[in-house]
Amino acid sequence: MALTGAVLGAALGLGGCMSGGDNDVDVLALAAETDPPDVLYNQGLANLEGGRLGEAAKKFQAIDRQHPYSEWARKALIMQAFASYRGGDYEEATTAAKRYISLYPNSEDAAYAEYIIGLSHFRQIPDVTRDQKQAAYTATAMRALMERFPDTAYAEDAKGKLRIARDQLAGKEMLVGRYYLERRDYLAAINRFKNVVDVYPDTRQVEEALARLTEAYYAMGLIREAQASASVLGQNYPDSPWYRDSYALLKGHGLEPQAGASDSWFAAATKKITGAS
Template identity: 55%
Template sequence: MSMVSIRNVTGKGQIVLRAALLAACAAVIASCSSTDESIDLQSYVDTIEPADALYNQGLANLNSGRLKEAAKKFEAVDRQHPYSEFARKANVMAAFTSYKLGNYDQAVQAARRFVNLYPTDEDAPYAQYIIGLSYFNQMPEVTRDQRDTRLAIQNFNELLERYPGSIYEDDAQAKIRAARDQLAGKEMQVGRYYLERREYPGAINRFRAVVEEYSNTRHVEEALARLAETYYAMGLVSEAQTAAAVLGHNFPDSQWYADSYALLQTGGLEPRENTGSWISRVGSKIIGG
């Protein structure tokens, strides 16, 4: 790898480089004894590589699959040439490289820094997309805390709001749907837990959240069936009938509807919608309606 001195950098790049070097050298000099140590400024300057060379080396390493080496080069661009155009580009590539390495916290940090510094840059949508991807890839099993799932949704929504029409829009929307389905699954998991223990109010709250907040997920069928089951167990017959009726209207061929219908028949009842019920009011929002 070739090294160049400050004399090889011209124009605006030389001015920026000199300023950065003077600041760095001043810090070094301040920490050293003025009588016992000497600073070889030329030797220090000769270790600086041109920004474009470092950036291109980073790209070459990235294309060759040497991700750790690529990350070091991109970091070196920002460290040695913090005010250069290549530093701006290197910030995005550093975020991407960290993402590919699975260093999601570093990827989020680098990408967020870029978005904050350059919110209108052409690469800002990509940086925001990397933030969403980093959280999305850390979504846990449905039985665990869903903090990263919510953060994925939040950051993908921010991408859609701040950069409408970007090339990442379709994928962001698909991942939002997947993440919302995950949150609905979490609500169902907790609701079943309460139902098994006959803690009916807690179960209803969870199943109701799925119907009201996640009506376009695959869990809404079971949520309506579980509401019918829970209300029936509590003796709230009208609500049980309404839940079954809304389920049957939206998913007439569903096994969950068949089970709800059979449950009501054990008490000589059948699905019947009470239009004054909250279940009836949200029924029009359900994807099967």
């Protein structure tokens, strides 16, 4: 691997501590005005190794600003993204990484830049009760990484984080669906639960979504739909506690799970879940 990749490999082993010496950043930036790019770059690396992440980012920024479009600027830009990410400045990390991809889409570090974008959003995903735009951004970035660079060393981790982000998005849909269900707004609840199955069939939320559909449909008096929902759940998750609950609900009223028509939403849902597993 070329110089940048080797430096990144070493940098990944550094601790995640925040810079404690940012009071000197402005002075350093002014002093750097007369430094050549290789000196600035090595100073940036030294700051990285010393855990002075803010100072490191400033050094790499100075190269990009003073020597734009040079080879040193290319190397410095990806390192700036890395230093900003490790320093917890996720907005700056994302901005630098996106700029890198825009300027150098086919370079050896383009995959790493995409990875930094995904990681920066991933670190900002809040609990499921709050807005999940960061989870959506994470999913978009990690999917882009896997599609553009399927053989990169970061692809496997990106796959795992994509799964977590999607489960978070599905969890938010379930939260809203349960809210409607508790208030007996069954149609709104059903739409949310069906969306989980349609859009996130590979997440752990699907089992509960199908059980809640059974519950909501039965509450509305839509017996065939309730039976079909329970049937999809039983076919795909026969050992699930959610299926036991749905089965007990129907059995308690003299009913059994029953598959829906072959051209119904329930048949399509079964195919989606099977294909996702």
